[in-house]
Amino acid sequence: MTEAEFDALRAFLKTRSGLALSPDKRYLVESRLSSVCTRFKIDSLSHLVREIRAGRSVALEKATVEAMTTNETFFFRDKGPFDLFQDVLLPKYLKERASTRRLRIWCAAASTGQEPYSLAMLLKEAAPRMPGWHIDIVASDISTEVLEKAKAGFYNQFEVQRGLPIRLLVKYFTQVGDQWQIAPEIRAMVDYRYLNLIEDFNRLGQFDIVYCRNVLIYFDPNLKADVLRRIANIMAPDGSLLLGASETVLGVTDALTLDPAHRGLYSKNAASAAPKMFAVGGR
Amino acid sequence: MNYCLIIDDSRVIRKVSREVAEGLSFRVAEAENGEVGLQACQAEMPDVILLDWNMPVMDGYSFLKHLRATPEGQAPKVVFCTTENDIDRITRALDAGADEYIMKPFDRDILAAKFQELGVLPASHSA
Known part of the structure; x- marks a missing residue:
């Protein structure tokens, strides 16, 4: 070449x-x-x-x-973002959304499904505290191949051991030969969609929580800013964004602001919030 | 420095586990079966125990029953580390008081993830 x-x-x-x-x-x-x-x-x-x-x-x-594209992922990757979900975000939205009993979550680079399934298991564990709630977990990726694997929900022994607590393995997986398959009720909680982040994603609707971890690092600064601005546009006014440990919005966009109390957690910057836009982001 | 006891009759597994645990800044001791492991625990209770299932003299399951029968034996986090990977075995281990379970073969990432999950990873290696 x-x-x-x-x-x-x-x-x-x-x-x-x-x-x-x-x-x-x-x-x-x-x-x-x-x-x-x-x-x-x-x-x-x-x-x-x-x-x-x-x-x-x-x-x-x-x-x-x-x-x-890099598809490395594992269950409860980095732990912190899932502790945040369980200890901070879920209690917050249980309170804030008590009247509508609706919560929408988007995993923007879901890869083979470990991230959305980790959230789905946490929500299943919290179900007794959430009677009558309607939860949407939308999980998207640019690779149809990894989305197919995610939908099937089969993982090998190494994959189920990286970060997945053994009690959740026993509770939500079935052994199929040398593979482990996640339970149908967990798979049914996640709606997988093919999505290229450089294209318009307004059609996904508004989200309370967005996980967009370890994908923006592969984009140049202009595209990163554009994607973050468009994510901010489809977040609820009190929505939350979680980025990867090595990612930041600082110096990239002012549409989002870091929660000083929680590493990796961002909210919409009310002062700079742009009107909702429907144009495809240019680079 | 966090203290890790490795109980396994395989010298190779003990060596590999030691390298990983020391790489994660643990102080490490080894025992070749459950009985020697119990003696080591009486001398000094570890923060975390990596425990094989099938061993001569005293197997891992019996070790765990003995350990958890004493008040001071409630403290260590116990991670079974075994080739027994069927769900019934895992359930038995958890019922007997295991905190985590690793199916062999394993690698550094799996061990580090389990330690992190259990909150025993030395501060210098925590996320």
């Missing part, structure tokens, strides 16, 4: 998924796209880039984007 071809591939990935691949990530492209080449019977990365430039195969373009 020549430098020009590598640059063309980087431009394609940025346009399609927002993924800002730095010039030193050539090794990543080579390691991740070799399986795509094999699958589509393409003999080299140069050939793959030519095919993408020719725009002959939507399936190839999609597979290329999917192969380059």
